[in-house]
Amino acid sequence: xxxxxxxxxxxxxxxxxxxxxxxxxxxxxxxxxxxxxxxxxxxxxxxxxxxxxxxxxxxxxxxxxxxxxxxxxxxxxxxxxxxxxxxxxxxxxxxxxxxxxxxxxxxxxxxxxxxxxxxxxxxxxxxxxxxxxxxxxxxxxxxxxxxxxxxxxxxxxxxxxxxxxxxxxxxxxxxxxxxxxxxxxxxxxxxxxxxxxxxxxxxxxxxxxxxxxxxxxxxxxxxxxxxxxxxxxxxxxxxxxxxxxxxxxxxxxxxxxxxxxxxxxxxxxxxxxxxxxxxxxxxxxxxxxxxxxxxxxxxxxxxxxxxxxxxxxxxxxxxxxxxxxxxxxxxxxxxxxxxxxxxxxxxxxxxxxxxxxxxxxxxxxxxxxxxxxxxxxxxxxxxxxxxxxxxxxxxxxxxxxxxxxxxxxxxxxxxxxxxxxxxxxxxxxxxxxxxxxxxxxxxxxxxxxxxxxxxxxxxxxxxxxxxxxxxxxxxxxxxxxxxxxxxxxxxxxxxxxxxxxxxxxxxxxxxxxxxxxxxxxxxxxxxxxxxxxxxxxxxxxxxxxxxxxxxxxxxxxxxxxxxxxxxxxxxxxxxxxxxxxxxxx
Amino acid sequence: xxxxxxxxxxxxxxxxxxxxxxxxxxxxxxxxxxxxxxxxxxxxxxxxxxxxxxxxxxxxxxxxxxxxxxxxxxxxxxxxxxxxxxxxxxxxxxxxxxxxxxxxxxxxxxxxxxxxxxxxxxxxxxxxxxxxxxxxxxxxxxxxxxxxxxxxxxxxxxxxxxxxxxxxxxxxxxxxxxxxxxxxxxxxxxxxxxxxxxxxxxxxxxxxxxxxxxxxxxxxxxxxxxxxxxxxxxxxxxxxxxxxxxxxxxxxxxxxxxxxxxxxxxxxxxxxxxxxxxxxxxxxxxxxxxxxxxxxxxxxxxxxxxxxxxxxxxxxxxxxxxxxxxxxxxxxxxxxxxxxxxxxxxxxxxxxxxxxxxx
Numbered sequence: 001x002x003x004x005x006x007x008x009x010x011x012x013x014x015x016x017x018x019x020x021x022x023x024x025x026x027x028x029x030x031x032x033x034x035x036x037x038x039x040x041x042x043x044x045x046x047x048x049x050x051x052x053x054x055x056x057x058x059x060x061x062x063x064x065x066x067x068x069x070x071x072x073x074x075x076x077x078x079x080x081x082x083x084x085x086x087x088x089x090x091x092x093x094x095x096x097x098x099x100x101x102x103x104x105x106x107x108x109x110x111x112x113x114x115x116x117x118x119x120x121x122x123x124x125x126x127x128x129x130x131x132x133x134x135x136x137x138x139x140x141x142x143x144x145x146x147x148x149x150x151x152x153x154x155x156x157x158x159x160x161x162x163x164x165x166x167x168x169x170x171x172x173x174x175x176x177x178x179x180x181x182x183x184x185x186x187x188x189x190x191x192x193x194x195x196x197x198x199x200x201x202x203x204x205x206x207x208x209x210x211x212x213x214x215x216x217x218x219x220x221x222x223x224x225x226x227x228x229x230x231x232x233x234x235x236x237x238x239x240x241x242x243x244x245x246x247x248x249x250x251x252x253x254x255x256x257x258x259x260x261x262x263x264x265x266x267x268x269x270x271x272x273x274x275x276x277x278x279x280x281x282x283x284x285x286x287x288x289x290x291x292x293x294x295x296x297x298x299x300x301x302x303x304x305x306x307x308x309x310x311x312x313x314x315x316x317x318x319x320x321x322x323x324x325x326x327x328x329x330x331x332x333x334x335x336x337x338x339x340x341x342x343x344x345x346x347x348x349x350x351x352x353x354x355x356x357x358x359x360x361x362x363x364x365x366x367x368x369x370x371x372x373x374x375x376x377x378x379x380x381x382x383x384x385x386x387x388x389x390x391x392x393x394x395x396x397x398x399x400x401x402x403x404x405x406x407x408x409x410x411x412x413x414x415x416x417x418x419x420x421x422x423x424x425x426x427x428x429x430x431x432x433x434x435x436x437x438x439x440x441x442x443x444x445x446x447x448x449x450x451x452x453x454x455x456x457x458x459x460x461x462x463x464x465x466x467x468x469x470x471x472x473x474x475x476x477x478x479x480x481x482x483x484x485x486x487x488x489x490x491x492x493x494x495x496x497x498x499x500x501x502x503x504x505x506x507x508x509x510x511x512x513x514x515x516x517x518x519x520x521x522x523x524x525x526x527x528x529x530x531x532x533x534x535x536x537x538x539x540x541x542x543x544x545x546x547x548x549x550x551x552x553x554x555x556x557x558x559x560x561x562x563x564x565x566x567x568x569x570x571x572x573x574x575x576x577x578x579x580x581x582x583x584x585x
Numbered sequence: 586x587x588x589x590x591x592x593x594x595x596x597x598x599x600x601x602x603x604x605x606x607x608x609x610x611x612x613x614x615x616x617x618x619x620x621x622x623x624x625x626x627x628x629x630x631x632x633x634x635x636x637x638x639x640x641x642x643x644x645x646x647x648x649x650x651x652x653x654x655x656x657x658x659x660x661x662x663x664x665x666x667x668x669x670x671x672x673x674x675x676x677x678x679x680x681x682x683x684x685x686x687x688x689x690x691x692x693x694x695x696x697x698x699x700x701x702x703x704x705x706x707x708x709x710x711x712x713x714x715x716x717x718x719x720x721x722x723x724x725x726x727x728x729x730x731x732x733x734x735x736x737x738x739x740x741x742x743x744x745x746x747x748x749x750x751x752x753x754x755x756x757x758x759x760x761x762x763x764x765x766x767x768x769x770x771x772x773x774x775x776x777x778x779x780x781x782x783x784x785x786x787x788x789x790x791x792x793x794x795x796x797x798x799x800x801x802x803x804x805x806x807x808x809x810x811x812x813x814x815x816x817x818x819x820x821x822x823x824x825x826x827x828x829x830x831x832x833x834x835x836x837x838x839x840x841x842x843x844x845x846x847x848x849x850x851x852x853x854x855x856x857x858x859x860x861x862x863x864x865x866x867x868x869x870x871x872x873x874x875x876x877x878x879x880x881x882x883x884x885x886x887x888x889x890x891x892x893x894x895x896x897x898x899x900x901x902x903x904x905x906x907x908x909x910x911x912x913x914x915x916x917x918x919x920x921x922x923x924x925x926x927x928x929x930x931x932x933x934x935x936x937x938x939x940x941x942x943x944x
Contacts, residue, residue, distance in 0.1 A: 016754075017751070017866070017870055017873075017886075017889055017890070017893060018866065018867060018870050020893070021863060021866055021893050021897075022863075024893075024897040024901075025859050025862075025863060025897075027901075027906065028855075028859065028897070028900050028901060028904070028906070029855065029856060029859065031904050031905075031906055032813065032847065032852055032855045032856075032904065033852065035810060035813050035814040035904060036813060036814055036816050036817055036818060036847070036851060036852040036855070037817070037818055037852055039814050040814060040815075040817045040818070042814070043810070043811050043813075043814025043815045044814070044815045044817060046811045046814075046815070047811050047812065047814075047815035048815075214804060214807060228804075228807065
């Protein structure tokens with residue numbers, strides 16, 4: 001019915017597919033003849049000794065730079081100790097020898113030797129970054145250590161060490177859970193990935209493409225012939241907003257005290273420095289895991305504390321904005337105040353006498369703020385607090401930022417709230433954001449650490465621009481009173497230790513009891529500030545665990561001096577040099 | 586008596602050679618399942634698949650193959666839907682599978698056969714020499730081709746090209762048409778190259794030269810060649826393979842099963858295996874030759890092309906003659922989808938044969 005229309009091939013077509021198959025099969029059989037008969041001895045030998053090994057040459061990560069392209073984290077060549085499970089001859093003896101060379105327990109080495117590996121020919125790390133002495137001792141003992149090798153590889157180096165540990169984070173071997181989540185992205189067992197900080201957040205960019213070589217080895221496992229090679233390609237570089245100089249200055253000023261300092265440009269939210277203490281050593285993670293003082297806690301974004309008197313900035317703004325108080329309304333501070341059956345104290349015994357808002361802020365008078373706090377009510381103060389961003393994360397590009405805690409209005413009384421005590425919690429970065437917002441006149445910029453991501457060839461891949469989260473509308477009059485007050489805090493008030501020559505600083509102190517007063521755990525000290533007061537370029541928060549806010553102000557002052565007046569640090573530097581020279585005579 | 590037996594074998598040739606291949610497949614899979622990485626459940630699973638496939642085939646055999654000409658558009662529609670779905674809900678890095686209980690369905694395996702059925706059904710009533718017909722033919726192959734390419738499954742995509750040329754040749758396309766299309770394909774590839782992203786180019790380059798990636802595909806290839814070579818003339822013997830057992834080859838029970846075979850049964854074994862495949866192909870070629878129905882002829886041609894391409898590419902890639910791609914060895918590689926599709930293909934050809942008056 002259908003075959004009339006179209007001509008159907010009949011003759012010849014039977015042969016085509018069969019003839020093609022004959023040609024293909026002939027080629028395959030010839031190839032097999034070559035492999036299985038002519039080259040048989042060679043391949044038999046290779047298979048008998050199982051002597052093809054794969055060596056990964058590491059995945060070079062991108063460099064993390066500061067804002068002036070000074071490297072803060074980069075890969076450096078290092079020698080690692082590895083072994084091939086299949087090539088070990090006498091694990092007991094070899095572990096014994098090794099434990100004498102590297103500082104590692106014999107049982108621990110044996111445990112690694114005897115673990116069941118999926119592929120007994122893959123190299124397994126015993127110890128990363130060997131010292132020169134260790135390498136030469138191992139090389140000497142090579143003949144009695146079959147299956148153990150020194151392998152060239154990479155190690156991550158952090159130029160500022162502990163000073164940047166919380167920003168940069170660290171890298172570590174991928175965990176099983178991470179692997180199951182990231183398998184689709186091409187991660188493999190044994191890969192190193194960012195475990196904290198920038199290394200973690202930007203791992204996708206920093207990670208390079210792994211390279212490796214495939215070699216033929218002799219009976220002792222030594223490399224004889226390279227059979228294949230793939231050059232690794234490095235990851236992209238991350239440029240931070242951090243300024244290495246400022247980072248070093250604040251690290252030195254903070255010293256070994258427990259606490260943190262964060263510096264930000266109030267005009268755009270760029271973080272210029274962030275240091276938290278105690279820190280950890282990225283090369284010795286295990287050692288720090290159980291140290292006291294929570295070395296892995298980045299206090300700047302994960303530590304939550306009561307803001308103390310820093311909160312008075314909010315109480316004052318709310319009071320002036322809602323008209324609860326006028327600029328020159330005065331309150332008498334006698335040092336204490338009775339509210340119901342409770343007695344509320346000012347920090348200064350005997351009181352401040354008659355004060356208006358222009359004096360109350362610099363003196364941080366609790367009675368004054370308690371009084372206006374009661375007039376305002378809890379709800380109003382909480383409204384202004386959340387308007388300034390307290391109670392929600394700032395959105396900084398680091399993992400694990402805490403939101404702090406704004407209490408429900410039934411949980412807290414106006415007296416406590418007005419001076420930042422009680423169940424209200426903030427992170428230091430939130431207070432920094434608060435003071436920056438005041439400094440720039442009402443803009444809440446999202447704090448950020450990464451300026452741009454650059455390919456190894458210098459091409460810009462991604463650029464991060466300042467992000468205005470929202471604007472806070474406060475009348476000019478209120479702003480002017482507030483800013484004047486903050487200047488006076490440093491000029492003659494509680495923050496006078498932050499006063500420096502030539503440049504006017506504005507700031508606010510905050511002291512908080514740790515635990516209840518009876519426990520006498522001491523105090524937390526806060527100091528937030530910005531400078532120069534009339535055209536702020538720098539905003540800073542200093543938080544000290546178990547120290548006074550005065551001390552925090554002192555740290556801020558000497559740091560600001562060195563940051564804003566560069567010649568100061570040069571002068572002191574040359575002075576000490578002169579002194580040293582003098583001493584040699 | 587002997588003559589009678591011989592005639593019987595020839596008549597039932599297709600089923601006979603298929604059974605031989607299936608038997609060899611189970612034997613070598615049993616050996617492979619004694620290795621470090623692959624568990625015995627692989628062998629049992631394959632047996633279970635074989636039973637399921639056989640039962641299914643008994644039913645399919647009752648269907649007149651001509652009915653497939655009628656339902657071809659429906660089958661085609663379903664398979665395109667599945668291929669699209671697999672891109673979104675697929676399992677694994679390269680999305681190829683759809684999870685169905687304990688089994689994973691691989692729609693691209695079915696897509697090959699369905700495309701052949703659809704092409705045969707369409708060209709059975711159309712003249713390929715007319716340009717619009719050729720254009721529609723291109724579309725029928727082009728859609729699944731692109732979807733499979735997107736997965737990405739370069740090997741299966743290549744099979745679609747083979748299917749296309751085999752069927753239009755059988756349908757009577759002129760030499761001019763075939764050469765023009767071939768040249769168009771060759772000349773459009775540089776253009777594709779320029780619109781590709783760097784990582785896609787890298788993938789193609791690795792595909793063409795596995796040694797660019799000595800830790801991944803290149804590693805497989807080196808190990809695969811050593812494995813075959815170490816088999817020698819007589820092979821190491823059943824269950825005596827060493828290379829494949831020690832996890833040198835991660836995929837030796839699926840795409841690289843030919844290595845396991847060549848290692849244990851040697852050069853002799855390879856020649857015998859290829860001989861059996863050759864007899865199997867000849868049986869299908871006979872059917873193509875004798876059947877007078879155009880649909881049947883085109884259908885059998887497409888099926889033959891799929892089988893030949895699979896065997897040649899799969900064995901070729903294990904010895905470095907062809908880029909390493911995800912193409913199974915029919916009847917032998919582990920994998921339910923592949924086994925099922927292969928058996929259905931055989932049943933279709935048997936059906937055609939039984940409806941053909943031999944002369």
